Amino acid sequence: MLSFLLQDNPIGQAGLGMLYLKGHAVEKDINTAFKYFTKSAEQNWVDGLLHLGIMYYSTSAPRLSSGGGSVLLYNCLAVSFSGLVSEGIGTRRNYKSALKYFNLASQSGNMLALYNLAQMHSSGAGVMRACHTAVEVSIRRLTCHQAG
Amino acid sequence: MPIDYKEALHYFRLAAESGNANAEAFIGRMYAEGVGDLKQDYTVAREYFARAAEQVGGGAMSSISSRDSLT
Numbered sequence: 001m002l003s004f005l006l007q008d009n010p011i012g013q014a015g016l017g018m019l020y021l022k023g024h025a026v027e028k029d030i031n032t033a034f035k036y037f038t039k040s041a042e043q044n045w046v047d048g049l050l051h052l053g054i055m056y057y058s059t060s061a062p063r064l065s066s067g068g069g070s071v072l073l074y075n076c077l078a079v080s081f082s083g084l085v086s087e088g089i090g091t092r093r094n095y096k097s098a099l100k101y102f103n104l105a106s107q108s109g110n111m112l113a114l115y116n117l118a119q120m121h122s123s124g125a126g127v128m129r130a131c132h133t134a135v136e137v138s139i140r141r142l143t144c145h146q147a148g
Numbered sequence: 149m150p151i152d153y154k155e156a157l158h159y160f161r162l163a164a165e166s167g168n169a170n171a172e173a174f175i176g177r178m179y180a181e182g183v184g185d186l187k188q189d190y191t192v193a194r195e196y197f198a199r200a201a202e203q204v205g206g207g208a209m210s211s212i213s214s215r216d217s218l219t
Contacts, residue, residue: 011173012200015180015193024180025190036201 010045013037017051030055041101046108053101056094057116057125095126106137114141153184164196172200 017036020029034055040048099120105113114137121127122134163171176196182188
């Protein structure tokens with residue numbers, strides 16, 4: 001309980017992450033966005049988990065540099081679904097981490113996480129291609145959508 | 149219940165005034181998205197996000213009672 005009180009607010013951190021990712025009201029800074037999403041995800045906030053997953057999936061996670069400044073490649077990718085748009089700019093794709101964070105985010109029924117999870121399973125990105133699993137995840141997404 | 153952003157904002161503001169970080173963050177989201185009649189304003193959103201995200205020590209401790217009721 002006390003540890004919760006002493007932690008910073010994960011919803012605010014995810015919000016700041018979005019502003020830095022898009023460059024709204026602040027100078028666009030992918031590393032800072034990544035830092036805020038990580039902090040938010042550490043407290044299991046769904047937006048933090050989702051956007052960390054998107055950053056890894058869309059090659060926008062900053063290269064974790066050892067010492068020297070990180071080099072960004074600035075590849076753009078947009079994932080759009082049901083009016084939800086997320087885009088990333090950046091570097092090293094990491095399917096394993098993307099899968100991990102999409103899985104965590106999807107546990108609370110997040111549509112975009114489920115959509116990306118289904119995409120990964122159907123295309124075999126970072127996982128053994130499994131249409132059965134992709135269909136299962138898609139059904140979960142549609143069920144969540146209808147319930148919402 | 150129909151969505152009433154104005155009413156939501158009113159209650160979030162009340163909670164935020166008593167130091168509730170979740171309420172501050174949600175007000176930030178409302179400004180970032182520009183919901184209802186609220187004009188999209190990233191600068192205001194940033195202020196609310198920052199206040200919530202960096203609320204440690206005094207701010208968080210002074211809102212123990214309001215946070216307790218959430219959990």
